[in-house]
Amino acid sequence: MANLEPSKQRRGLVAIDGAMALIVILLVVQIWLLSATLETVLTGHSGAVVPAAIFSGLMFSGCLALDFFVTRVDQESRKS
């Protein structure tokens, strides 16, 4: 860690923080989507169930991609 260029390390940290903030936003939207879907289903309307599952899956894919990005950036900043 001591051999790292400070600017490179700082850039890596900023990228990781940004990715984490995006993951948090996606997660909050997913929590809202789940509760809204549950409410509509309990009131007897099931039209929104399929699109909600698709969007939730897309958001999970986004979180997964960001997780891989964080891992890669972290490994690269440690290697250099």
Next chain:
Amino acid sequence: MPLFRNPGREPLWKDEFSVFTSDERYVTRRQFTKFLTLASLGMFVGNLWILVKSLFAKTSAFPIVEVADINEIPVRGVKLFTYPTSQDHCIMIRTAEEEYVAYRQKCTHLSCAVYYSAKNDRLECPCHQGFFSVKDGSVLQGPPPRPLPQITLEREGTKLHAIAVKGG
């Protein structure tokens, strides 16, 4: 407090979420990102579970139940009955000589019993002043988020039968 955990000493979850403050360890950004991603997976699984449950939900067949004789209700009169089970209270209103409507009596806001106001020609919930249209059960005013579920009626001679619930 040491920054890095000693591998093999404690399981990771116990090490990071210890009940004792002195035993807590730092969670790295990568670990925290993994927790968030796992939580995201949990939300996705929840949505999939709702999807599977709604796909395999049985559509309940409503019974046909005689609820009233047309001669027993005057115009603008009401009759209370239960449908489809004895726990589901409903209200039937004779709006004109040959017109009958029936709704669940439970307000869609906080489940108070609604009553028919002949003076205002609407269904009213006394708890929070939620008003519903007699024509279709739609919300006219107040906090109820949804219309009243409507009971489908069928006339056979002088008898009125409840045959289904719409929007329940």
